[in-house]
Amino acid sequence: MVPEVTDQAPPAGARTVRERLTGLARWESALVVLLIAVVIFGGSLSSLFFSSYNLFTLCTNIGDLAIMALPMTLIILTGEIDLSVASILAISAETMGALISHGWSIGPIFVVVIAIGIVCGLINGLLVTRVGLPSLAVTIGTLTLFRGLANVILGPNTVSSFPAPFNTLGVNGFLGIAWLSWSVAIFLVLAVITAIVLRMTPFGRSLYAIGLSEEAAFHAGIRVKRIKLGLYVISGVVCALVGMLYAFELSSAGENIGIGFELQVVTIVLLGGVSIFGGRGTIIGVTLAAFVYAGLRSALLLGTSLNENDYQVVSGALLILSVLVPNAAALARRANDLFKLRARRQAGALSADTGG
Amino acid sequence: MAASDRSVEMSHPESDQKSGVTPVLAARNVSKSYGGVAALSDVTLELLAGEAHALIGENGAGKSTLVKLLGGVLLPDSGLLEVAGEPVVMAGPADARDRGIAVIYQEPTLFPDLTVAENVFIGRQPLRSGRRIDFRAMNRAVNEIFDRLGVRLDPDRIARGLSIAEQQLVEIAKSLSLEAKVVIMDEPTASLSSVEVERLFRVVQTLRSHGTAVLFISHRLEEAFELCQRVTVLRDGTFVMSRELAGLTADDLIRAMVGRDVLARQHSGGAHGQTVLKVDHLTREGVFLDVSFEVAAGEVVALAGLVGAGRTEVARAVFGIDRYDAGTVTVAGRELRRGSPSAAMAAGIALVPEDRRQQGLVMDMSVADNISLASLPNLRRRGLLFAGVERAFARDWATRLQVKYGRMGNPVSSLSGGNQQKVVLAKWLSRRPSVLIVDEPTRGIDIGTKSEVHKLLAELAAQGVAVLVISSELPEVLTLADRILVMREGRLVATLTQAEASEERIIAAGTGQSLDSGDAEVSAK
Numbered sequence: 001m002v003p004e005v006t007d008q009a010p011p012a013g014a015r016t017v018r019e020r021l022t023g024l025a026r027w028e029s030a031l032v033v034l035l036i037a038v039v040i041f042g043g044s045l046s047s048l049f050f051s052s053y054n055l056f057t058l059c060t061n062i063g064d065l066a067i068m069a070l071p072m073t074l075i076i077l078t079g080e081i082d083l084s085v086a087s088i089l090a091i092s093a094e095t096m097g098a099l100i101s102h103g104w105s106i107g108p109i110f111v112v113v114i115a116i117g118i119v120c121g122l123i124n125g126l127l128v129t130r131v132g133l134p135s136l137a138v139t140i141g142t143l144t145l146f147r148g149l150a151n152v153i154l155g156p157n158t159v160s161s162f163p164a165p166f167n168t169l170g171v172n173g174f175l176g177i178a179w180l181s182w183s184v185a186i187f188l189v190l191a192v193i194t195a196i197v198l199r200m201t202p203f204g205r206s207l208y209a210i211g212l213s214e215e216a217a218f219h220a221g222i223r224v225k226r227i228k229l230g231l232y233v234i235s236g237v238v239c240a241l242v243g244m245l246y247a248f249e250l251s252s253a254g255e256n257i258g259i260g261f262e263l264q265v266v267t268i269v270l271l272g273g274v275s276i277f278g279g280r281g282t283i284i285g286v287t288l289a290a291f292v293y294a295g296l297r298s299a300l301l302l303g304t305s306l307n308e309n310d311y312q313v314v315s316g317a318l319l320i321l322s323v324l325v326p327n328a329a330a331l332a333r334r335a336n337d338l339f340k341l342r343a344r345r346q347a348g349a350l351s352a353d354t355g356g
Numbered sequence: 357m358a359a360s361d362r363s364v365e366m367s368h369p370e371s372d373q374k375s376g377v378t379p380v381l382a383a384r385n386v387s388k389s390y391g392g393v394a395a396l397s398d399v400t401l402e403l404l405a406g407e408a409h410a411l412i413g414e415n416g417a418g419k420s421t422l423v424k425l426l427g428g429v430l431l432p433d434s435g436l437l438e439v440a441g442e443p444v445v446m447a448g449p450a451d452a453r454d455r456g457i458a459v460i461y462q463e464p465t466l467f468p469d470l471t472v473a474e475n476v477f478i479g480r481q482p483l484r485s486g487r488r489i490d491f492r493a494m495n496r497a498v499n500e501i502f503d504r505l506g507v508r509l510d511p512d513r514i515a516r517g518l519s520i521a522e523q524q525l526v527e528i529a530k531s532l533s534l535e536a537k538v539v540i541m542d543e544p545t546a547s548l549s550s551v552e553v554e555r556l557f558r559v560v561q562t563l564r565s566h567g568t569a570v571l572f573i574s575h576r577l578e579e580a581f582e583l584c585q586r587v588t589v590l591r592d593g594t595f596v597m598s599r600e601l602a603g604l605t606a607d608d609l610i611r612a613m614v615g616r617d618v619l620a621r622q623h624s625g626g627a628h629g630q631t632v633l634k635v636d637h638l639t640r641e642g643v644f645l646d647v648s649f650e651v652a653a654g655e656v657v658a659l660a661g662l663v664g665a666g667r668t669e670v671a672r673a674v675f676g677i678d679r680y681d682a683g684t685v686t687v688a689g690r691e692l693r694r695g696s697p698s699a700a701m702a703a704g705i706a707l708v709p710e711d712r713r714q715q716g717l718v719m720d721m722s723v724a725d726n727i728s729l730a731s732l733p734n735l736r737r738r739g740l741l742f743a744g745v746e747r748a749f750a751r752d753w754a755t756r757l758q759v760k761y762g763r764m765g766n767p768v769s770s771l772s773g774g775n776q777q778k779v780v781l782a783k784w785l786s787r788r789p790s791v792l793i794v795d796e797p798t799r800g801i802d803i804g805t806k807s808e809v810h811k812l813l814a815e816l817a818a819q820g821v822a823v824l825v826i827s828s829e830l831p832e833v834l835t836l837a838d839r840i841l842v843m844r845e846g847r848l849v850a851t852l853t854q855a856e857a858s859e860e861r862i863i864a865a866g867t868g869q870s871l872d873s874g875d876a877e878v879s880a881k
Binding site (some may be wrong): 200208 | 677696697698700701706707709714715716717718719720721725729730732733739740741742783868
């Protein structure tokens with residue numbers, strides 16, 4: 001009798017690896033297909049979709065989120081999370097606003113903003129690594145804390161006069177390319193760097209090890225706590241700088257700037273195929289996810305009667321789907337096993353009859 | 357068929373001499389493949405009421421697969437399972453349990469925040485009015501079971517912090533409360549101390565006297581001889597033999613398992629080099645106290661003692677996993693920074709930890725990634741890592757250690773225990789350490805691989821590596837070590853040279869008993 005192949009808990013490796021590799025490849029190819037579908041969908045809904053004005057808007061909408069998604073990816077890879085990213089963005093943007101209204105020039109503000117990023121990152125990172133609190137709780141706390149501080153710093157004012165050339169970042173394209181925003185250009189550069197770091201440096205590779213087994217990583221000499229602390233600081237600095245960039249693009253720094261961004265950033269990262277449990281994911285996936293996310297949003301807002309609030313439904317559904325779909329294979333397998341079990345039960349009863 | 361011509365002779369009093377007895381549980385000609393690779397082919401096993409039956413074989417021989425089939429975790433591709441002579445199809449672990457089959461794994465998974473009694477009765481706690489759990493009735497029932505087993509354990513105690521031995525007792529109590537007719541124990545003694553093993557054996561005798569069949573899986577043959585009446589041997593997924601243990605010797609079993617003889621290592625006994633590792637007055641409050649020893653280049657030193665004597669903890673402190681309160685660790689004359697594995701690694705120490713699955717390996721990462729994980733900074737070319745360089749490095753070391761793997765990219769979890777341990781060794785040896793600490797290097801791995809590991813450690817010592825071995829297996833300690841340090845309750849209590857060491861002496865020092873009989877024997881030799 002030819003042994004039948006079942007999918008249950010295979011100890012022999014060839015199959016798992018192939019499954020895993022193709023699983024990964026499939027996720028990213030699915031994103032490519034999805035992106036193409038979104039582009040076609042957008043183009044078919046409205047002729048304006050491909051207009052350089054719309055593409056530029058799309059870019060400005062996604063660039064900042066996408067940049068923040070890069071450090072978020074690294075943090076989620078280690079099995080942690082940082083939900084305070086949008087509040088760090090706010091604290092930086094509103095501090096900048098306050099300082100500009102006091103007549104500061106951009107140079108010193110830049111230094112202050114970086115310092116803010118470092119301090120915010122240290123607060124998150126030290127609470128998570130040294131005190132040992134769960135990052136979800138810590139960063140929900142600092143989400144509120146930093147947001148509150150931001151509003152204390154600026155008060156109810158809105159600052160909207162920024163010095164040239166920064167005041168035109170939200171209107172002019174990158175290096176004269178009309179449809180390409182500065183934020184997306186910066187994102188693409190950072191994404192390439194992050195991808196190289198992740199794949200080709202011991203630091204990047206250790207993130208996967210930490211996410212899959214923190215204890216084994218520690219036993220292999222990886223300085224788990226220091227690395228996590230470093231990631232929170234990197235995230236803080238990046239988000240603080242994005243705060244400046246975003247305020248420039250918006251030509252406005254005021255209350256509620258970037259509110260809710262953290263969940264959009266997490267959505268993009270998870271949609272990109274990064275495992276919420278850590279240890280799996282690629283920058284390519286996250287990059288594709290960012291454009292799928294932005295494209296879908298643009299298409300729906302432009303071509304249908306949906307508004308910004310309605311899109312939250314789509315965004316939420318995407319988040320759930322990106323966590324659900326990778327597990328769908330396991331669910332399907334379970335159903336398949338159940339089916340086989342029934343078949344075997346009948347066969348077993350049969351052979352018992354004939355054999356007895 | 358090899359399966360059918362066995363003469364079944366049982367120790368159980370009421371049984372017939374011939375095969376007229378219906379086994380309580382039987383697997384008949386079962387086969388199981390994974391992705392085209394046969395893990396088990398045409399294997400037959402019969403368990404009789406009241407017997408303890410040993411299932412032995414090297415890692416990868418198919419023992420675990422057979423256990424999974426019997427426990428309802430997997431379905432056989434072909435062949436039949438019979439419970440009390442009736443062919444059955446197990447619909448899952450719960451179905452197997454309902455049919456009176458209990459499986460106790462090497463490291464049970466209890467609910468840590470529930471009490472012992474709640475763990476025993478999990479999911480079917482006795483209720484009183486208002487659907488509240490009747491704790492009093494539950495504790496009484498659990499106490500009765502423990503009395504029957506002759507063990508003492510507080511039913512009200514929270515499961516967190518129970519030793520593995522105690523957790524197993526909870527699992528056994530659970531199987532008794534379910535009136536299991538078959539108890540399958542998958543390497544239950546692997547992490548037990550000798551005292552705990554004895555208690556477990558008494559419990560198994562009690563189970564047998566109540567007519568329960570026990571399937572006992574162990575790598576320690578002497579345990580099989582001590583506990584079991586019959587034995588089934590598997591090799592490479594096939595059935596080798598199934599017969600009474602009486603009349604067989606350990607060598608017979610080893611030959612049956614491996615298909616060849618296994619040779620022990622000869623001691624070099626040569627001169628050692630300079631002291632490489634120096635541990636001086638190392639103390640960690642409440643864990644170990646004032647531990648001092650040295651290991652020279654080319655020397656193999658063993659840390660012996662009971663589980664919990666503080667051996668592992670000393671090793672962890674030396675490597676920087678845990679902090680210590682006082683004392684120093686010096687490598688080649690330079691004092692180590694406390695609590696930093698990376699500093700210990702930079703100084704040339706490597707630690708092959710006790711828990712392969714949690715600490716030694718990232719189970720979901722590939723064989724190659726695990727081998728290179730501790731060497732990544734050294735593998736950079738122009739500051740970056742290249743897949744080709746890493747693969748070549750990993751393949752080289754996998755070959756040197758004779759790791760049997762499908763592909764370098766396969767997850768390390770797909771390898772057998774022995775090969776996983778070789779991957780851990782490859783990971784550390786590839787750093788070319790000057791001090792190698794191995795904690796239970798052969799736990800849960802098969803006899804063939806075991807002797808390979810022993811040979812490897814001896815070779816490393818011959819190459820001038822200072823080797824510190826922690827092992828609970830005294831034959832292993834005696835085979836390997838040039839010098840044996842015995843720990844008891846966190847203190848170093850004895851140092852024995854290879855010449856004066858014997859199992860009796862090590863046990864005596866480790867348990868604090870008098871040395872009379874042991875001394876007499878040693879001096880008589």
